Amino acid sequence: MVAAVPGIRADPLGFLARLRGRYGDVVAFPMPRDPVVLLSSPAAARRVLVENHRAWGKRTAQYGALSAVTGTGLLTSDGEVWRERRRTAQPAFHPRGLGVVAEQSVAAAGRLRATWPAAGGVVDVDAGALQATLEVVGRTLFGGEVTDDGERLVAAVLEALEVVVGRVRTPLPAWLPTPARRRLRRAVATLDVAAADVVARRRARGLHEDDGDLLALLLRAVDAGDLAPEGLRDELVTTVIAGHETVASALTWTLHLLAEEQGAQARVAEELDAVLGGADEDGGRAPAWADLRSLVRTRAAVEESLRLFPPAWVVSRRALVDDVVDGVALPAGTTVIISPWLLHRRPELFPDPEVFRPERFEGEGLGREARGAYTPFGAGPRLCIGRDFALVETTLVLAELLRGASVHPVPGERVRVDALVTMRPRDGLRLRLAPRRRAGAGVSAPA
Numbered sequence: 163m164v165a166a167v168p169g170i171r172a173d174p175l176g177f178l179a180r181l182r183g184r185y186g187d188v189v190a191f192p193m194p195r196d197p198v199v200l201l202s203s204p205a206a207a208r209r210v211l212v213e214n215h216r217a218w219g220k221r222t223a224q225y226g227a228l229s230a231v232t233g234t235g236l237l238t239s240d241g242e243v244w245r246e247r248r249r250t251a252q253p254a255f256h257p258r259g260l261g262v263v264a265e266q267s268v269a270a271a272g273r274l275r276a277t278w279p280a281a282g283g284v285v286d287v288d289a290g291a292l293q294a295t296l297e298v299v300g301r302t303l304f305g306g307e308v309t310d311d312g313e314r315l316v317a318a319v320l321e322a323l324e325v326v327v328g329r330v331r332t333p334l335p336a337w338l339p340t341p342a343r344r345r346l347r348r349a350v351a352t353l354d355v356a357a358a359d360v361v362a363r364r365r366a367r368g369l370h371e372d373d374g375d376l377l378a379l380l381l382r383a384v385d386a387g388d389l390a391p392e393g394l395r396d397e398l399v400t401t402v403i404a405g406h407e408t409v410a411s412a413l414t415w416t417l418h419l420l421a422e423e424q425g426a427q428a429r430v431a432e433e434l435d436a437v438l439g440g441a442d443e444d445g446g447r448a449p450a451w452a453d454l455r456s457l458v459r460t461r462a463a464v465e466e467s468l469r470l471f472p473p474a475w476v477v478s479r480r481a482l483v484d485d486v487v488d489g490v491a492l493p494a495g496t497t498v499i500i501s502p503w504l505l506h507r508r509p510e511l512f513p514d515p516e517v518f519r520p521e522r523f524e525g526e527g528l529g530r531e532a533r534g535a536y537t538p539f540g541a542g543p544r545l546c547i548g549r550d551f552a553l554v555e556t557t558l559v560l561a562e563l564l565r566g567a568s569v570h571p572v573p574g575e576r577v578r579v580d581a582l583v584t585m586r587p588r589d590g591l592r593l594r595l596a597p598r599r600r601a602g603a604g605v606s607a608p609a
């Protein structure tokens with residue numbers, strides 16, 4: 163089916179939903195050159211991402227634009243380069259490292275909590291989440307505190323991404339010098355310097371034999387001649403893009419949904435009290451790695467939020483050879499767009515799809531088919547390398563934040579979604595905090 167539905171720029175999510183609603187699970191966009199097709203069935207996503215993944219690469223407009231910033235990093239590369247990079251980075255994401263992720267996540271959340279007004283008040287939870295997740299990336303993957311270098315690196319990455327998003331929306335011939343392109347070149351130059359500074363600082367501190375963080379692994383690969391210095395820069399930038407804003411978005415959207423659904427928040431609070439012993443003003447003790455298996459409701463709230471607001475709301479692939487997907491022949495060169503945001507809203511798999519109901523992920527959890535469609539971290543060999551990292555981090559940050567405070571919507575505040583590189587709240591997200599406990603008293607309402 164060939165589609166002609168206006169509105170992609172103004173409202174990309176609504177645009178995708180309208181396309182699927184009007185034309186079905188396989189929809190071709192009227193494009194002048196190679197075909198672009200939106201695939202919306204779980205079977206089609208599975209075919210491309212898992213079963214026949216070798217037939218599909220990442221040379222798409224989406225990843226091409228990102229690679230203007232990341233170079234050939236793990237997220238955007240293909241084939242042998244990708245395999246080699248994944249092998250190098252994988253040990254940094256091994257489950258034995260998750261204890262450190264847990265520790266750093268709780269510490270970062272504790273620092274954020276300390277900035278929250280003890281008597282309650284309005285805070286921008288998105289700004290707080292961005293700061294906390296940056297600290298966790300810095301301390302776990304780059305093996306040290308995020309100093310000015312790290313902050314500059316993130317600022318430069320965000321600046322470059324902003325230009326790139328504009329470019330995906332209005333593709334211009336590559337030779338045309340535009341203000342946007344000049345801005346991108348400047349941002350990338352700043353980013354190169356900031357990445358080099360992060361590396362130099364780490365080198366100056368010295369590499370120890372048992373350092374197993376991502377930066378240490380990459381530096382050793384450079385020293386062994388297995389990775390070019392540009393590759394090291396590309397992976398640093400990729401990690402910032404893939405592992406910082408995504409996790410912050412997941413946290414922010416979870417807090418937003420819990421604020422909207424006080425019943426769900428009360429269930430999480432009950433769990434936190436039971437696990438962390440929180441009858442005092444502080445909401446008990448800080449959570450730790452060992453508590454994760456008991457924080458079932460807290461993690462389910464994160465998973466349900468990733469269903470409704472998957473930060474990576476679209477992924478794309480390009481056919482390297484001809485393939486048949488959902489009974490439709492797609493020639494080599496076809497770009498397919500797969501949207502977790504759409505997959506997660508199929509009513510036959512997720513009844514009342516717009517309702518925030520963390521219980522879906524508790525007990526037995528999702529059924530087999532719904533599990534196949536649930537793809538906030540992608541699927542197949544290109545599954546997010548940071549999936550477990552992100553789930554540990556978000557669950558523990560949330561537990562640490564909510565053990566002592568409850569969150570509530572700010573009256574009159576409109577929450578708007580920007581679906582750009584990731585799905586983000588436009589202009590931050592303000593919530594009203596209330597201290598959850600007053601020695602022996604019950605859950606308190608916002609002032």
Ligand code: HEM
Binds near residue numbers: 236401405551
């Ligand atoms: C809630 C947080 C996160 C979400 C929603 C998310 C989502 C995703 C998705 C959907 C993909 C697959 C893209 C595709 O198939 O085209 C992906 C890949 C990737 N993610 Fe994540 N991610 C998250 C956190 C992280 C973290 C914490 C890191 C690292 C610190 C990370 C690093 C990566 C990398 C390097 C890839 C590329 C993997 C490969 O192709 O081998 N992500 N992520």
